[in-house]
Amino acid sequence: MIDTQPFRHLYPFASHWLELDGLRYHYLDEGSAEAPPLLMLHGNPTWSFYYRHLIPPLSRTHRVIVPDHIGCGLSDKPQAYSYTLAQHIHNVERLIEHLGLRDINLMLHDWGGPIGLGYATRHPETVSRLVLFNTTATATPLPKLPKRIKMCRIPLFGELLVRGLNGFCQVGLQAGTSQPQRFTPEVRAGYLAPYNSWANRIAVHRFVQDIPLQADHPTLQTARQTEAGLIRLRQHPVLIIWGDDDFCFTSRDFLTDCRAQFPQAEVHVLSQAGHYVVEDAHEKIIPLVTSFLEKP
DSSP: OOOOGGGGGGOOOOEEEEEETTEEEEEEEESOTTSOEEEEEOOSSOOGGGGTTTHHHHTTTSEEEEEOOTTSTTSOOOSSSOOSHHHHHHHHHHHHHHHTOOSEEEEEEETHHHHHHHHHHHOGGGEEEEEEEEEOSSSOOOSOOOHHHHHTTSTTHHHIIIIISOHHHHHHHHHTOSOGGGOOHHHHHHHHGGGOSTGGGHHHHHHHHTSOOSTTOHHHHHHHHHHHHGGGGTTSOEEEEEESOOSSSOIIIIIHHHHHHOTTOEEEEETTOOSSHHHHHHHHHHHHHHHHHHOO
């Protein structure tokens, strides 16, 4: 069990669970069940805690659903599991089917982008709008992968760094922000709590390993299928909100790619905001998202 008491006042939401093949898949479900659904998908190494500032205001007008991917947050963390992009997409499909969601507004960050877009390209008729935060339109990486991430992929050394020393989570909290004063001890505790042991950091490492850098990487096919299907979303309204000071998803490469994939998108580039853009700039983000979701 994860001890949420040190940061419970920052994360005052009721937990819900969906059983997936014997595993507990944790999600939040806030707002009226009759309201339009807003599904928020997090990346690596965050969890539903990342969206905590957006949930209360947006749940006044929407049914806000925020799952923790298997291996992340308060979901189960099996040691023998297929931690692949295809599996995460399938889990989201099952959650949506379980809740009977239609006309879904998707909000995606980091790995939430390939996962959510993987779902959306397969079921475009169920998706209403897209909100993208510092992500990639596919899981196919652009040429410049930061050295810090490449180090985490080195056999044995990467596992020791990510699962033994918790290096990926710690570096994320340091390099992922332009507003370090916001990462108080309580906030840091919230981000780190689910990843408090070698076993509990398995998905953090597997996400890094699942970046399809090699031509024979099994996830490359899934990424290419998603990329080919993005044309099905060209008629969907898209909002891109980007932290300009991102050490990983650089504006020159990843934002340029997102703009090309979604030429119809409304784009806002936020200064003094890094990869954890929602943490750095939620005060600016809330009115932008609210206005976007209210448009006819």
